[in-house]
Amino acid sequence: MKTFYGARYEHHYEGVFTLYENEAWKQEVQIQTKPCRRHARVTCVCGIAIRVGREVYKKEICSDSFFKSGYAQCDGPSLINVKKSGNNQHKIRLPSSTIIKVVTIGNFLNIYMYPSVADKGNVGGLCDQITTSTFIGRDKEVSTYQWSGMPAFSDSWRVNDKLINLFSNDQIHRLEGADGNMFLCKCDETTPTHISCSNSQACSHKEIFAYTLVPVCEKNFIEKRSVGSHYRIPRSSGPASTHISKRQTTNPTWRNGWTEKLATDHCKGLLNKSKTVQICEKSGAAGTQEALNNCVRDIKLIGDDSFAKVAVETVKTSCFHEISYNPIYQRQRTVTLPPGPSTAKPVKNFAWGRSSIRETALPPPTIAIPSFFDEIKQVACPLECSQHGNCNGGVCTCDKGYGSLDCSVSLNTPPTIVYESSANECNSTIGTCNRVHLFGGEFVESVTLVCKIRIEKTVIGTKSLVAERTVSGIYVSDDEVVCPEVVYTRSILPGVSYSYGVSVSNNGVVFSDQIFVPNN
Template sequence: MAKGLCGFPSTTKDTTDDFMHRYYGVVQNQRTFADSWRINDTMVNEQLFFQIPIFLTENFKVTEINQTPPLTLDHFCVCGKKETNPLSLDDLNTAQCQLTSTTDYCVESSATIDSRLPTESLNCLASGRIRKRSVSSKSFNRRSIESDDGLEFHPLTYDDDVYSENLTAPAAFKNSWTEENATNTCRESIQNALPSHIYSEYVELSEDEFVESCVLDIMATGDTTYIVDTIDAMATIILVELSRNEYIHIKNMTEGNQTVLDYITGFLCPNNCNDNGNCVSGVCACYKGYMGDSCAEQTSSPPSDTSLPNDGLCSISTKSCITTNVYGNFQSTTVWYKKRSFQITENGTVYTSGNETATAEYRHLFMVTVPLKISRRKRSTESMHSPEGYEISLSNDGSNFGESFNMIVYDENCFTCNSTSVTCVALERCKQSNKDDNNKIYVTIGVALGVVLAIILIVLVVIIYRVKHTKSLKRINAEKEEKNGRQSMFEKLENHADENRSRTPVELFKVK
């Protein structure tokens, strides 16, 4: 048996148990049901309307199951063999445990048939060790405050009359509308958009309820602005009801290979796609050059209602400022951007790059993301701390761009900027800081030059010393060689004299 916030599902579509009170179970009054689930300011553990909800900061501990023999657990199981009859369990011979992966087959099963719905209880053997990942606070992937992807956060607030029981009585018809022509207009619009046989034969849907709602809208606004919304709501309910009907999923039409569902949903597109696309399962597949839910808009029209977060200002002291989100109405999933960078100086704006065109990152119907960093960007000769910016425009076809808007990247500690006038004013503390920085730079340069000069002097002294030392060594060696030469000559004379003394006069005469 299943149950949930919206009661108990049943094959008989019983609506008497559709509202489950937070504390008291089934209630009949929808206001009582809604109020019981309303989150107020005191429910801090349930609120999601904070930048970082409290429950994300809590630490959770999950124990690991490790038992021998393996623990026998009950699981929800996927049938191993498709049953031939939704109300019969005779063909359920085997079943596999877990919804997402195949594990051991169940060895025991017991079936119980409820008066309304069949249920299956299976005991599966959990093989081996069951590991559960810790869900401590560290496992949550929180967005850093430095991220450019963060959206402008506005806390939820309730109007003073949120709990008021006094309902304002509807005003009378205006702009020449009457109840009769409003009723006729609403009924004709619904019947022209949605063939009556669809919701009369296949879906139990009351046309009169939607006509009544449409008439009240005309009474409140004095025009037919919300007729399209009424038709869309009706088509959505029809699609939901049809998707629950297994019969029309599998039964083919007498001609062709369409199922009944394909045939019926081919009539449920908004305004029949305005003849600018094909209706497939209630969704328009637009022809080339058209876009939107009903293919009513041309891709040559640029995105509308575009704007930037924080009025187009991004401070590098709090964000990385390498991307920016752009808000708007994006009917196409392919959105082009064109941008060029500039730098804001005391003399005005100086463009530092040409136009760059590429596709933006489509996030959803109301937001895309544009990168800000431009490769090979030229820098101004002004101070590196000067604010810089980007001129951005968007297109749905890459050719027809809308009006441009400006994004300024700056340091809020040094400047105050305005993206509308594209101007920035330096703060006094920034000017003084720049002077101090310049003085520090000059001092650093002076010290560096002094160190360099000292090194050069040391090198020169070393070179001079080495040169003098080399010359001194050469002189000493020369003196030694000269001295050695004189000593060698003297020794030769000495030896010659000794030899002469040992000879006879006759020998001496012969030698001479």
């Protein structure tokens, strides 16, 4: 855990906690943590819930076997600006210009909070204060700093029964509105006690990755119906987290053959292998020592390198934020080359009537080279292409059998359907079926994303196959796909009904388990 002021400490506990709260703006971020593994001594973040007024946006895997994301509650025009890059990166901007970056690695979340000047003097939570290292709890009690953890401080920010748990759809209706706050593009401290802010929906900063805007608030998080078959979705990366997710208990000993030297060499190797990290370090926008220390500490604590890749993502996230907002890193650079040969020309010496040679040194030549921003943009790929592809000009070319923007999804692993929309409805008598919205994961946006529709007829208790067809699926997100409308018409006969089975494939070959759409 790292506070806004820069102090690091270990957060020891499992449950729901307030990570950030700005009461003046009615903004709050809650996180939910659980053991990273069964019987593990570490906890990881499995969910994040973000609130502005009555509006709530969530992303979590705490209560199911796949990530669910979306708006749980809306309240007029959307005030939570959500953008995403691929399946695993979200960037969320609040009305105060506070930025939240959510990176998914494995089955857990890494959360990065960037406060704005509008947060100064107004915030609390596990992220603590901006201008002081004092740890102030929800009860206003001050805790003495300890790197190994401050139980009283952490527990004060636990979301107890007297508070509104943003992860509970039964409680969020009690939230108060935001009084029409608008998005801020820039806040300047005109004096130490006065902040001047301008309203704008379009902040002028450059992005390394291409982010797409998530559709504005519509209640799309809870309108889902379970179809059973809950099982864990395999992901190509192991569980990982940073800043707020790891739990240090006692001082562990090295296990499974690891030593401090082996762990250090392994973590250095990961950092050195990343071209992006090397440019970030060269530019001065981000250092690697802190990430290296955390990487080694995690290997000692866990006994393996499941968290090691987080070191690379931590450096990259910090670096990208800096170079996106700081124009110094966006300026074209010049490099001075070694001096060339001097020029020589004859000079007449009138006093002696003889000529002599005078050498004139030329100024060293310079050439223009791309800015650090442009240099990083050419080599930065999401999650380093998950070690299942090559990065070319900032775009992943996935290895055969892998897909998605960051190559994190195995196309040979069937996706999982866990929920289907409550709006899905079929007519069992005349054989018509609306388009079907399915939820689960992980779905890949590609031409090979297909739905298999199976229509069966039941006549006086005897079932038979009527038709089976494959249609292109419509990708909505990594956890939602739409199977287009299917219409099959039959005469209305007594004792005859139809049932509809749907399955999904990312590669057109390996399909998910079939689910049956409820009949009306």
